[in-house]
Amino acid sequence: MSQIAAVVLVMLATVLIGAFGLRVSRTTSDFYVASRTVSPLWNASAIGGEYLSAASFLGIAGLILTFGADMLWLPVGWTGGYLVLLVLVSAPLRRSGAYTLPDFAEARLESMAVRRLSSVLVVLIGWLYLMPQFQSAGLVFRTITGAPPWTGSLLVAVVVAINVLSGGMRSITFVQAFQYWLKLTALAVPLAFMLLAWWSDGRPGLAPGDEWVLPLHGRDHPMYETYSLILATFLGTMGLPHVLVRFYTNPDGRAARRTTLVVLTLLGAFYLMPAVYGYLGHVYGMPESDTVVIALPGRLVGGPVGDFLTALVTAGAFAAFLSTSSGLTVSVAGVIAQDILRGGVRAFRVATVLAVLVPFALAGVARSLPVATVVGLAFAVAASSFCPLLVLGIWWRRLTTSGAIAGLLAGGGLACAAVVITITGGPHTGWAGSLLAQPAAWTVPVSFTVMAVVSLLTPSRVPRGVARTMVRLHTPETLNVDRGDWRPRFM
Amino acid sequence: MTGKPRRAAATGPRGQGEGAATSGKPRRVVVTSPRTAAARRPRHPLTREIDEQTRLGEVYMGSLVRTQFRLALFVCSLLACVVGGLPLLFLLAPELRAAELFGLPLPWVVLAGLIYPALVGGAWLYVRQAERNERDFADLVEHR
Numbered sequence: 270m271s272q273i274a275a276v277v278l279v280m281l282a283t284v285l286i287g288a289f290g291l292r293v294s295r296t297t298s299d300f301y302v303a304s305r306t307v308s309p310l311w312n313a314s315a316i317g318g319e320y321l322s323a324a325s326f327l328g329i330a331g332l333i334l335t336f337g338a339d340m341l342w343l344p345v346g347w348t349g350g351y352l353v354l355l356v357l358v359s360a361p362l363r364r365s366g367a368y369t370l371p372d373f374a375e376a377r378l379e380s381m382a383v384r385r386l387s388s389v390l391v392v393l394i395g396w397l398y399l400m401p402q403f404q405s406a407g408l409v410f411r412t413i414t415g416a417p418p419w420t421g422s423l424l425v426a427v428v429v430a431i432n433v434l435s436g437g438m439r440s441i442t443f444v445q446a447f448q449y450w451l452k453l454t455a456l457a458v459p460l461a462f463m464l465l466a467w468w469s470d471g472r473p474g475l476a477p478g479d480e481w482v483l484p485l486h487g488r489d490h491p492m493y494e495t496y497s498l499i500l501a502t503f504l505g506t507m508g509l510p511h512v513l514v515r516f517y518t519n520p521d522g523r524a525a526r527r528t529t530l531v532v533l534t535l536l537g538a539f540y541l542m543p544a545v546y547g548y549l550g551h552v553y554g555m556p557e558s559d560t561v562v563i564a565l566p567g568r569l570v571g572g573p574v575g576d577f578l579t580a581l582v583t584a585g586a587f588a589a590f591l592s593t594s595s596g597l598t599v600s601v602a603g604v605i606a607q608d609i610l611r612g613g614v615r616a617f618r619v620a621t622v623l624a625v626l627v628p629f630a631l632a633g634v635a636r637s638l639p640v641a642t643v644v645g646l647a648f649a650v651a652a653s654s655f656c657p658l659l660v661l662g663i664w665w666r667r668l669t670t671s672g673a674i675a676g677l678l679a680g681g682g683l684a685c686a687a688v689v690i691t692i693t694g695g696p697h698t699g700w701a702g703s704l705l706a707q708p709a710a711w712t713v714p715v716s717f718t719v720m721a722v723v724s725l726l727t728p729s730r731v732p733r734g735v736a737r738t739m740v741r742l743h744t745p746e747t748l749n750v751d752r753g754d755w756r757p758r759f760m
Numbered sequence: 761m762t763g764k765p766r767r768a769a770a771t772g773p774r775g776q777g778e779g780a781a782t783s784g785k786p787r788r789v790v791v792t793s794p795r796t797a798a799a800r801r802p803r804h805p806l807t808r809e810i811d812e813q814t815r816l817g818e819v820y821m822g823s824l825v826r827t828q829f830r831l832a833l834f835v836c837s838l839l840a841c842v843v844g845g846l847p848l849l850f851l852l853a854p855e856l857r858a859a860e861l862f863g864l865p866l867p868w869v870v871l872a873g874l875i876y877p878a879l880v881g882g883a884w885l886y887v888r889q890a891e892r893n894e895r896d897f898a899d900l901v902e903h904r
Contacts, residue, residue, distance in 0.1 A: 341871035345843070348876060352839060352883050356832040360890070483857045484850045484867045495847045503843070523894075526887050533883045537876035544872035664829050736813050736821070743825050744810075745894040748901060751811040 272413040275580035279587045280428050282447070283595075284435075309524055313531035315442045316515045318449030320347075320532075321539060322398070322593035323405040326452060326586055328641025329540075331559040333547030335639070338484040339495055340547075343641060344540035346502025348533065350648075354507040355529040360522035361663045361742035368517050369604055370510055370655055372757045377662045377742075379732040380670040383677070388608040390654050390681050391510045392624075394647050395601035397688065398509070399594055399628035400635060401643035405559060406590040407632065412560050413583060419633055425587070426629045429594045433602065433621050442518065448592035449535065455585025456542045459566040459578040463549060466569040473552050481551055490703045493710065498645065501709030505648030508655030510604070511596035521746045559640055562586070598624045635692050642706075646688045653712035654681030657720045663742055665721075669731050672724025680716020684708050806901045824897045828890060835886050842878070846870065 325347065332340040367373040370391050375384040403422040410421025467473070475482055485491040506512065519525040543562075550561040553568060563586065566578035598621060605620035606612060654677050661668045661676075687708035691697070697705055704711065724730075732738070734753060741752040809817035850857050850867065859866040 338865070338867050338871070341868065345871055345875055349839065349843065349879055352879050352886075353836065355883055356835045356886050356890075482865050482868070484871075485847065485857065492847060492851060496844070499843055499847075503839075523891060526890060530880075530883050530887050534880050537880055541873065541876060544868065548868070664825070664832075736818065739825060740810060740821060743821070743828065745898055747898050748807060750807045 271576050271580040272583045275584040276410075276413070276587050279451070279584045279591070280424075283428060283432060283588075283591050309519070309528045309531060311442065311446050312515065312518055313528050313535060314446035314449045315518075316445075316512065316528070316532045317535040317539070318445035318447070318452065318588075318592045319511055319515065319596035320536065320593070321449065321452050321589060322640075322644060323402050323586065323589045324641040324644035325539070325543065326456065326589035327405060327409070327559045327562050328401075328639060328644065329543040330546035330550065330562045331557070332639055332641050333544055334550040334555065334561050335557040336488065337481040337486065337551075339486075339488070339491060340641075341484075341544055342495060342498050343502065343645065344543060346499055346648075347506065348536045348540055350503050350506025351529055351533045351536065353503050354512075355526060355533070358507045358659050358663060359516060359525045359529045362513065362659065363516050363519050363525035364522040364742050364744075364746070365738075366741070366755070366757065368514065368757045369600065369607070370508075370513055371604060371608060373513075373662070374658060374673070376755050376757075377732070377738055378668070378670050378673055379734060380673075383670055383673050385608060386674060386677050387655070387658070388604045390650070390677065391604045392601055393681075393685060394508070394650050394654075395510055395597045395604075395624065396628045396631065397650065398511075398644060398647040399597050399601075399625075400631045401638070401640040402590050402594045402597075403629055403632035404635070404637060404643075405640040406587070408559060408637075409563060409583065409586050409590075412563060422629055422632050425590045425594060426625045428591060429598055430621055430625045432591070432595055433598050434618055445592050445596065448588045451588045452585045452592075453535075453539055455581050455588065456539070456546075456562075459570075459582055460542055460545060462574065462578055463566060463569045464545075467549060467552075475552065488703075489699065493703055494707045497649075497703075497707035497710035500713055501645060501649040501652050501707070503652075504656040504713060505650075505652035505709070507659055508651030509648075510600040511593070514596075514600050514603070523745070594625075636695070638692065643692070645707075646691065649707070649709040649712065650681060650684040650688060652709050653684040653716045656713065657717045661717070661720055661724075665724075666735050666739060667724055667728070667731060668720070669724040669727045671727040671730045672720045672722075675723040676716050676720025679719040680712050683715060684712040687712070810901070820897075820901065824893075827893050827897075831886065831889055831893065835882060838882065842875075 325344070329340065329344050332343065362373065365373055365376050367376050371384045371387040374387040375381065403426060404418070406425040407418030407421040410416055410424065411418050480486050485495070488494055516525050516528075519528050546562050546565060549569070550565055553565070555561050555564060555568065563579065563582055566582055567575045569575075570578055601624040602617055602620040605623055606616040610616035610620055657676050657680060658673055662673070687705045691705050695705075696702065734755075737751070737753040738755075740750055741755075744750055744752075806817075806820065810821060811817070856866060861869045
């Protein structure tokens with residue numbers, strides 16, 4: 270009962286805090302980037318709140334419990350991805366002045382074709398990321414109420430749609446910052462109680478010779494899968510649409526870097542905890558499932574305190590569903606509204622409904638995989654498409670329109686194909702299964718290579734304004750130089 | 761906390777009060793010296809070289825991009841060695857997989873603990889150096 274109360278409370282709080290933004294978000298630019306008036310700590314908390322999805326809150330502990338030490342790489346990659354983003358992308362991307370990934374593609378390559386292709390990829394990655402959030406919400410809702418899974422998915426989908434429709438990005442910034450601290454508390458407080466309980470139980474450890482704790486065991490090709498996972502997570506972070514949109518709320522490139530540093534710290538603090546949940550779950554012989562985080566506090570700490578802690582983690586889980594889904598919905602809806610519909614606030618509203626509806630439908634029909642696995646696939650697609658586009662676009666003058674298109678099609682296409690095969694069919698075994706389940710190790714090099722080689726073969730297609738764009742991307746804002754007159758088209 | 765003050769101040773009663781006080785009668789000032797130098801400060805020639813994309817301007821821009829790229833590449837290589845090296849280390853030295861540190865399995869101590877402060881430390885050093893590079897470039901361009 271207390272769990273249901275916790276869920277209702279989180280939903281209400283999300284909608285209410287979101288409503289505060291309503292007063293101030295009237296024009297289109299407010300909807301998009303909160304008018305760039307968000308301070309660094311708020312912004313970093315908001316990035317953290319948006320980023321820590323069901324996959325981080327529930328999924329990592331579940332996968333660690335199931336597969337053991339190799340899954341520790343997942344949170345490491347999801348944090349380390351921000352270091353790669355920081356050094357290769359953050360400041361130049363903010364200086365580009367673009368609002369979305371398709372905006373960046375258009376600004377850098379001066380091509381509507383690249384822009385449209387990027388839009389399609391943003392929508393695909395967003396849907397792939399949203400689908401497991403909804404599935405996970407259904408799973409947790411079933412665990413606490415016994416209701417069929419689709420009710421939980423529907424509940425989250427509706428609250429997200431209301432929230433995005435009523436407030437736009439500004440309210441989302443407040444909501445997201447709140448959600449980060451809620452999620453941190455919701456995982457940390459039960460953990461403290463559980464460690465006390467574990468201590469008073471006489472600190473039970475693993476059975477001697479338990480292979481679960483060792484890295485590189487338990488899967489078909491552990492070395493390949495580990496490296497592929499590392500590549501996908503470290504390079505995929507920069508290509509996530511809901512993460513990048515937050516960088517535009519920094520006032521300048523320098524602030525973008527500093528915000529990233531704070532984000533890295535906040536995420537590092539959070540990701541210390543899921544591994545301990547996984548470890549305790551194994552020691553106490555919990556069933557291998559995504560719901561271990563919800564079930565563990567009640568198992569270790571009984572009585573009313575246990576009930577309260579269970580309610581707290583449930584609240585955290587719903588905060589995770591809502592925050593990530595809201596952020597993704599804003600990004601996906603923005604791209605649909607701007608590039609597929611005609612633009613304007615009305616189009617944004619139609620697009621929001623579309624952005625939520627499709628993954629909700631997918632959640633009902635797709636094979637049910639662990640949430641962190643599917644989110645990992647979204648990272649692989651991002652790493653094989655937007656990572657090369659951003660890295661080569663920012664640092665390499667000779668990138669051409671044809672090269673970018675070929676690379677996006679090859680890398681993004683192959684990764685998407687692998688994802689579809691993994692999600693609809695399967696589980697596949699042997700080498701083919703590993704290559705499909707963790708495609709990044711081959712799709713990322715393919716994408717980079719195709720983009721670079723085709724660019725070198727088509728030197729006449731280098732964008733004409735590339736020198737000016739480079740000035741814009743790399744010179745500090747204090748210098749008074751001509752940065753060109755490209756502006757993102759407002760709806 | 762964020763954002764709200766500016767717009768709220770413009771429409772709020774306090775903002776209006778202040779606006780009325782300052783936009784009333786302009787204060788009289790005595791001009792003792794014409795500040796023509798400040799009024800017509802010429803743009804620095806080097807930024808013009810960059811604006812006009814001359815050979816020299818391109819050389820300067822190229823050096824900035826290269827410096828920042830080298831720094832980024834250095835951090836990424838370091839990261840690749842640490843992150844890419846660990847699985848290899850566990851493969852080549854199987855006894856490390858079961859080794860213990862502080863009574864806990866070594867791979868867990870590293871991957872679920874020590875690596876996070878290391879990432880933050882690396883990021884902090886990078887931000888410091890990247891900002892220094894930009895300051896140096898700005899100094900170079902503004903005071904030839």
